[in-house]
Amino acid sequence: MDSYTISVLSNIGLFSFLAISAWILLIAGEISFGQQAYFALGAYGAGIATAVWQWPFALGLGFGIVLGAGIGALVAWPAMRLTGVHFAIATLAFAEFLRSGLNIFRYRREVGGYLTGPDGANGFRDIRWAYEAGVEPLGYLILIGGCLLSVIALVACLARGRGMALLRIVGEDPILAAMQGISVARVRIGAAALAGGVAGFGGGLYAHMATYVEPAQFGVMPGVHALAYGLIGGLGTVFGPILGVLVDIGALESLRVFSGYRMIVFGGLVALVLIVRPRGxxxxxALRRGLAWLRR
Amino acid sequence: MLLDLVQNTVDGLAVGAAYGLLALGFTLIFGVMRRLNIAFGPSIMIGIFAGAWLHAEWSVGMVPVFLAVLAGAVITAAYVERISFAAIRGDAALASMASSFAIWMQLEEAVARVFPGRTYGFPTFDGMPMIEIGPVLLRPEYLVMLVTAAALVAALQWGLAHTRFGLELRTLADRPEAARVSGVNVARVAFLTFLLAAAIGGIAGFLIAAADGQITPKIGLWATIKGLIAMVIGGLGSLRGALIGGLVLGVVEANAQWFLGAAGREMTTYALLFLALVLLPAGLAGRTEAGARAEAERRL
Amino acid sequence: MAAALEISGLTRRFGGVTALAGVDLSLLPGEVLGLIGPNGSGKTSLFNVLSGHYAPDAGAVRLDGRDIAGWAPRRIARAGVTRSFQNLRLLKRLSLYENLRAATHSAASGRELFWQSRAAKRRERSQLMDLLALFGLEDKADDAPGALTLVEMRQLEIARLLAARPRLVLLDEPAAGMTPAETARISRIIAEHVLPGRSVIVIEHKMPLITALCRRIAVLQAGVKIADGPARAVLDDPLVRQSYFGSRPC
Structure with a gap:
């Protein structure tokens, strides 16, 4: 594989984490414009852990996940009773709050004779685990793929158990859910923690691939994109958001004949798809038909 | 210190009036359709670029530029409404939102095609003197913004109360079922509301661009975000609330910018927004009839 | 015998409107009560307070001796109270099977969120499929409820209700929108599957259903209970006839 293909596939993989994160909340009936915040938390958390504190890579990634999930749950707790536009704006508010906070967040320590760590708006340089460990881009791509598979496996477990059903019930009719004895609050906070953890996971991987992150990368646009991926790809299965990413970034590459008109073509295509299939x-x-077919 | 506070508040009120107009557009669409049109800001952007282009090509005066902005915004909004809203029927608020996002991407690319640079000039109101009220200075553009916003809200309130279209719009917003039964042409009212919202957004966009003197495609995202925030602060579906929300946002931003700097402004604004949402979910001018529903939500 | 449900002085206001003005009502274990009254008389408000949707402003609700007034809906549901809704609340994006399964989640353990053993899944499926089969819906288990007829939707709702294994069932106009023939069918289904071994309150405007199911009837008017007793006696009460049926004989 040439290095260009590897970098495109790596981006697809990393964006899938963010898209799955937004998708989990969509399933639970909440629109989030702010999952990029947990991606950023994962990137900064894991980056600080390996570059500044010199933690092993796996532990650093784990720290990013815990940070994403923990803050996700913490933010969801007061925002839990908000729905629809209110929840969407609350998530946006938190994400922009965090981004502007990162703009003034400085935490530079001397490691091996160099100052390393986040330097406000100048960003966070030298997250060099992959370089120092000698991991080639292809190896890192495989690592991203493996991590993505583990997230898919986790979602599959939830679908096999009761987790996914709970998310869908609360997402479709929270009042009915409560009258079935379900604790809507716990489901919503759980969904937010899960979504935050998945985004943090992706963020940690991203930071170690890019070696450099800065607050400006975590603006509203990637968050809105991530949300759209699930809606385009479909809300039925976890492959929906991944399909959304593939369609977008894939289209970006394959529609190079349309260079300059790509988004005009792609945007129109997406709008047409949504007319025919409003839920992606x-x-x-499609999920129901698939399951019925499997059972046959 | 106190004088700074007053000066910032005056400036903030003016910018807030523009936010309020953006929120007004959002709240009209949301009230009638219960769907979020996130391509609202980008439609305004198309209008503004149409105006800038007209000015650059033929160096026309403010009035033709204004009309071009209005026409651009309204025509684009009609396109968005047809594809992302009218065509997607049923209980599909999410699909409309995603679709309007796709159209947004289209619009951004279209502008990037035609205007490959980053920033463009926009005509300003020249030759108007700075207004001095004691020690406080008021930019003339800001005065125009304030007066326009107040006049528009007054006109809207009157129109909603006294015209047939206004009555139909209110019925559709407050009691959609009743509107359907009583023979209101829902599709037509929704379409016209969309155009009305775009026109208001166009006016806001024109004033903002004329005050700044330059524009970038980023104004699309900016207008969507500021409008949404002001709407939510004020309370969904309330015209007065939209304006109040805009003014509050403007004043808070201006003061935070002055006393805390850019990063501080962002942090304070968004922290306050988050708190406002959690503590006052109905907004500053929230309606009380949502009370029983809200209670049921709280008890989950 | 101790009452299964004992409501006393239950009051709830909405703004200036008093939906329930000190309602007293008691229900013996296994008893079926028909609740009638003109539109807006507070019947559904009573259900909404009983199921925890709204909190009462005053009064007590004792379920098997425990005061559940003001509890959150999920707690009341776990205490064994289940209700149906006048305008059916089905999960239209989920399959019939998942609609039924919704009633069983609250009893599950945390581990089951992530994993159910094959045996547990099979046991659960066979139980719920039996329940669907009771209503002849087993062939449609994987379909969405959108394709069902009105009677089938009601049956699905009743099946969900049974899947929760309730002790007290609140039925809100189970025959709403049905023809007389359909009403008779749903009435038979309720008598056969819901009533045995449970305390039930039924709200209904359709008298054939009420008279077929209930030996006892209570009447609400403007948030006040104006009659309560054996069905025949209540329906013959001139006060009830005047308030509910106008002067027209029934």
Whole structure:
């Protein structure tokens, strides 16, 4: 594989984490414009852990996940009773709060004779674990793929158990859910923690691939994109958001004949798809049919 | 210190009036359709670029530029409404939102095609003197913003109360079922509301661009975000609330910018926004009839 | 015998409107009560307070001796109270099977969120499929409820209700929108599957259903209970006839 293909596939993989994160909340009935915040937390957390504190890579990634999940749950707790636009704006508010906070967040320590760590708006340089460990881009791509598979496996477990059903019930009718004895608050906070953890996971991987992160990378746009991926790809299965990323970034590469008009073509295509399938390509009906077919 | 506070508040009120107009557009669409049009800001951006282009090509005066902005915004909004809202029927608020996002991407690329640079000039109101009220200075553009916003809200309130379209709009917003039964042409009212919202947004966009003297495609995202925030602060579906929300946002931002700097402004604004949402989910001018529903939500 | 449900002085206001003005009502274990009254008389408000949707402003609700007034809906549901809704609340994006399964989640352990053993899954499926089969819906288990007829939707709701294994069932107009023939069918289904071994309150405007199911009837008017007793006696009460049926004989 040439290095260009590797970098495109790595980006698809990393963006999938963010898209799955937004998708989990969509399933639970909440629109989030702010999952990029947990991606950023994962990137900074894991980066600080390996570059400044010199933790092993796996532990650093784990720290990023815990940070994303923990802050996700913490933010969800007061925001839990908000729905629809209110929740969307609250998530946006938190994400922008965090981003502007990172703009003044300085935490530079001397490591091996160099100052390392986040330097406000100048960003955070030298997250060099992959370089120092001698991991080639292809190896790192495989690592990203493996991590993504573990997230898919986790979602599959939830679907096999009761987790996914709980998310969908609360997402569709929280009042009915409560009258079935379900604790809507716990489901919503759990969903937010899960979504935050997944985004943090992706963020940690991203930081160690890019070796450099800065607050400006975590603006509203990637968050809105991530949200759109799930809606385009479909809310039925976890492959929906991944399909959304593939369609977008894949289209970006394959529609190079349309260079300059790519988004005009792609945007129109997406709008047409949504007219025919309002809940995305792989929607719940597709999931039901698929499950019925499997059972046959 | 106190004088700074007053000066900032005056400036903030003016910018806030523009935010309020953006929120007004959002709240009209949201009230009638219960769907979020995140391509609202980008439609305004198209209008502004149409105006800038007209000015650059033929160096026309302010009035033709204004009309071009209005026309650009309204025509784009009509396109968005047809594709992302009218065509997607049923209980599909999410699909409309995603679709309007896709159209947004289209619009941004279209502008990037035609205007490959980053920033463009926009005509300003020249030759108007700075207004002095004691020690406080008021930019003339800001005075125009304030007066326009107040006049527009007054006109809207009157129109909603006294015209047939206004009555239909209110019925559709407050009691959609009743509107359907009583023979209101829902599709038509929704479409016209969309255009009305775009026109208001266009006016806001024109004033903001004329005050700044330059524009970038980023104004699309900016207008969507500021409008949404002001709407939510004020309370969904309330015209007065939209304006109040805009003014509050403007004043807070201006003072935070002055006393805390850019990073401080962002942090304070968003922290306050988060708190406001959690503590006052109905908004500053929230309606009380949502009370029983809100209670049911709280008890989950 | 101790009452299964004992409501006393239950009051709830919405703004200036008093939906329930000190309602007293008691229900013996296994008893079926028909609750009638004109529109807006507070019947559904009573259900909404009983199921925890709204908190009462005053009064007590004792379920098997425990005061559950003001509890959150999920706690009341776990205490064994289940209700149906006038305008069916089905999960239209989920399959019939998942609609039924919704009633069983609250009893599950935390570990089951992530994993159910094959045996547990099979046991759960066979139980819920039996329940669906009771209503002849087993062939549609994987379909969405959108394709069902009105009677089938009601049956699905009743099946969900049974899946929760409730002790007290609140039925809110189970025959709403049905033809007389459909009403008779749903009435038979309720008598056969819901009533045995449970305390039930039924709200209904359709008298054939009420008279077929309930030996006892209570009447609400403007948030006040104006009659309560054996069905025949209540329906013949001139006060009830006047408030509910106008002067027209029934």
């Amino acid at each position: 390509l792989l929607d719940e009906a």
